[in-house]
Amino acid sequence: MIREGPxxxxxxxxQFMSWMSLSPGLGSPFPxxxxxxSEERGLYLIHLLVACANHVAAGSLENANIDLEQxxxxxxxxxxxMQRIAAYFTEALADxxxxxxxxxxxxxxxxxxxxxxxxxxxxxxxxxxxxxxxxAYVITNQAIVEAMEGEKMVHIIDLHCFEPAQWINLFxxxxxxxxxxxxxxxxxxxxxxxxxxxxxxxxTEEAEKWDIPFQFNPVxxxxxxLDLESLRVKxxxxxxxxxxxxxxxxxxxxxxxxxxxxxxxxxxxxxxxRSQRVLQMQMHQxxxxxxxxxxPVHVYSPSPDLLSPSPLSPLALxxxxxxxxxxxxxxxxSPKLIVITEQESNHNGSTLMERVMEALNFYAALFDCLESxxxxxxxxxxxxxxxxxxxxxxNIIACEGVERKERHEKVEKWIxxxxxxxxxxVPLSYHGMLxxxxxxxxxxxxxxxxxxxxxxxxxxWQERPxxxxxxxxxxx
Numbered sequence: 001m002i003r004e005g006p007x008x009x010x011x012x013x014x015q016f017m018s019w020m021s022l023s024p025g026l027g028s029p030f031p032x033x034x035x036x037x038s039e040e041r042g043l044y045l046i047h048l049l050v051a052c053a054n055h056v057a058a059g060s061l062e063n064a065n066i067d068l069e070q071x072x073x074x075x076x077x078x079x080x081x082m083q084r085i086a087a088y089f090t091e092a093l094a095d096x097x098x099x100x101x102x103x104x105x106x107x108x109x110x111x112x113x114x115x116x117x118x119x120x121x122x123x124x125x126x127x128x129x130x131x132x133x134x135x136a137y138v139i140t141n142q143a144i145v146e147a148m149e150g151e152k153m154v155h156i157i158d159l160h161c162f163e164p165a166q167w168i169n170l171f172x173x174x175x176x177x178x179x180x181x182x183x184x185x186x187x188x189x190x191x192x193x194x195x196x197x198x199x200x201x202x203x204t205e206e207a208e209k210w211d212i213p214f215q216f217n218p219v220x221x222x223x224x225x226l227d228l229e230s231l232r233v234k235x236x237x238x239x240x241x242x243x244x245x246x247x248x249x250x251x252x253x254x255x256x257x258x259x260x261x262x263x264x265x266x267x268x269x270x271x272x273x274r275s276q277r278v279l280q281m282q283m284h285q286x287x288x289x290x291x292x293x294x295x296p297v298h299v300y301s302p303s304p305d306l307l308s309p310s311p312l313s314p315l316a317l318x319x320x321x322x323x324x325x326x327x328x329x330x331x332x333x334s335p336k337l338i339v340i341t342e343q344e345s346n347h348n349g350s351t352l353m354e355r356v357m358e359a360l361n362f363y364a365a366l367f368d369c370l371e372s373x374x375x376x377x378x379x380x381x382x383x384x385x386x387x388x389x390x391x392x393x394x395n396i397i398a399c400e401g402v403e404r405k406e407r408h409e410k411v412e413k414w415i416x417x418x419x420x421x422x423x424x425x426v427p428l429s430y431h432g433m434l435x436x437x438x439x440x441x442x443x444x445x446x447x448x449x450x451x452x453x454x455x456x457x458x459x460x461w462q463e464r465p466x467x468x469x470x471x472x473x474x475x476x
Contacts, residue, residue, distance in 0.1 A: 038082075041074055041082070041083070042080070042081075042082035042083075044074070045074050045075065045083070045086045046082070046360075048067050048070055048071050048074075048086075049067075049071065049086060049089050049090070049093075049356075050356070050357075051063075052064050052068060052071065052090070053352065053353060053356040053397075054353065056093050056096055056097060057353055064097060068090055068093065068094060071086055071090045072090070077382065077385070077386065078382065080371075081367045081371045084367055084385060085367050088363075088385065088386070088389065088390040088393050088394070089356075089360070089397070091394065092390075092393050092394040092397040092398050093397060095394055095397075095398040096398040096399075099399075116191065119387065119388075120162055120192070120195060122383050122388050123388065124163070125383060125384050126384050126388055127163060129370070129373055129374055129381070129384065130369055130370070130373065131439065131440065131445045132459055134439060135436045135450060135459050136244055136341040136467065136469060137163075137165065137166035137169065137244075138169070138432060138436045139339075139428060139432040139433065139435075139436050139457060139469055140242050140339045140341070140432075141166065141169055141170045142173075142429040142431055142432030142435060143337060143339050143426075143428055143429050143432055144156065144170065144242070144339070145170070145173050145174065146429050147238075147240060147337040147426075148182065148240065148337075149177075150179065151182055151238040152182050152183060153185075153234075153236055153237045154174075154182045154184050154185070154240070155184075155185045155233060155234070155237040155239050156184070156185070156186045156187070156239075156240045156241075156242060157189070157240070157242070157335075158186060158188050159189050159223055159241065159242065159243040159244075159246045159247070160190065160223070160243070160244060160245070160246045161186075161190050161195070161199050161218075162195050164199055164202040164203060164206070166242075167186060167203055168202070168203070168206045171184075171203075171206050171207060171209075171210045171212055172210060174210075175210040175212060181210070181211070181212040182213075182238075183213040183214075184212055184215075185214070185216075185217060186203065186214075186215075186216055186217070187216075187217040187218075187219060187232070188217070188219065189219045189221065189223060189226060190218075190219075191220065191221060191222045192220070193220045196218035196219075196220060197218070199216065199218070200216040203216055204216060217231075217232060223246055223250065224249060224250060224252070226326075228330070228333065231333070238336050239333060239334065239336055239337075240335060240336060240338070241330065241335050241338040243338070243340045243341065244340075244341045245341060245342060245343065245467075247340055247342060247414075248342055248343070248348075248405075248407050248409065249405045249406075249407075250320060250322045250323040250326055251318060251322075251323055251348060251407035251409070252320075252322070252401075252402050253320055253402070317413060317416060317417060317420075323417065324421070327417065327418065327423075328421060330421075331423065334474055335473075335474070336473065337472070337473060338418075338472040338473070339469065339470075339471045339472075340414065340470055340471075340472070341468070342408060342411070342414060342467065342468055343466070343467060344408075344410055344411060344466055344467055345359070345408050345410065345466075346358050346408070346409055347396045347406060347407060347408040347409075348407040348408065348409050352397065355396050355397060359393055359396050359397065361464075362408075362466065363389055365464045365466055366389055366466065367385065367389070368461065368462075369448075369461050370384065370385065372446075392406045396408075410468065411456055411458070411468035414468070414470060415470065418470075419475075422474065422475050423472040423473065423474060423475055424473055424474070425455050425456070425472060426455070426471040426472060426473045427455035427471070428455060428457050428469060428471050433452055433457065436450050447461060447462055448460065448461060449462070455470075455471075456469060456470045457469040457470075
């Protein structure tokens, strides 16, 4: 049961609606929903989404259905920012409900076509329209160049090899070294052979153009199934590893393991009187990200759970055997440098409501980025929102256990994981930061910022960190 509490509609612009309950008793006021102004509609959509998520978490499907029906009259995949994000969050919540009926869920998805080529196309669109990956590549490359100074044989492992632009830029920089370019080998990992074939062709052509001795080693597999023996690391090579938005997929784990770790017998910090979690959200005419910080929305927990440990405590880490094994094996290869880029948000919470609220804030900022960069009509924008952001949102909200692969975590937890695995932080290049800053200026990427904090880097939209970068070496 969801505990009773004050109305979640409290903002001055919507005081005239304060009489309205979100329960089925008073019905759905559909006739006037479409007449709401943009700001009022956005605020009301946020309240409906949170209420719906609470109902789904509590198993109150009748109430969730009523909320979904109301949202359907307001949300739109080609509307304003809030309408767009609401469309994908409601789809994710509905998908979670349907998964309770596995036969129905499988039947509705039995003819769904999942094209790897289309996903690669969408990732390329994201690369072109938003500067996040460009910035990550620039900073990563400069860190590699500085770490490999004086090395004659360099081996780079790319954990998700699909974009030639990163390494083409590196070729140019290596060619300009006073001592000349090293012998370079890149091992590219991707689940699609055609993608790696394209990478091999493009990179070999560019290496010849820049007169760089070069080999490309393709490894066709998913990261979770990678056998590090297939990387063929040779004695005498200086090894670097680049991971852009990939490592979080190794955090997937079994639900039963989570239940054992979180059982009262494993901790004495059981919170038995937690009646509600109050999350601050806001709405403003400028960006959805700002809206989500001010407006008070009450989120109710259907059952008590554990107090959250400090993010710097090992207890804060969800069990992830694949990650532990991978980092241990990676350390055995003695890499000179590892650079990781990850989403700067905690989408790996144990409860649905934690993930819903984190995802709302994170993807609100990403949808705002596209709103500021691309007009609403182009099909390219809709593809990014549906096939990239929308699929990530659905995985975060609708899936559990090993099916939930979008387990993004903040940089503090990545630091803890790497330190526990025997790595030490390496400061990211100041020169790389300058290069990234020039990229933003010369391309007029207004609203995007890069910030450095204690050797790590965060890439922001406005003041909201969206991606984090950190570099690692072997601890002596």
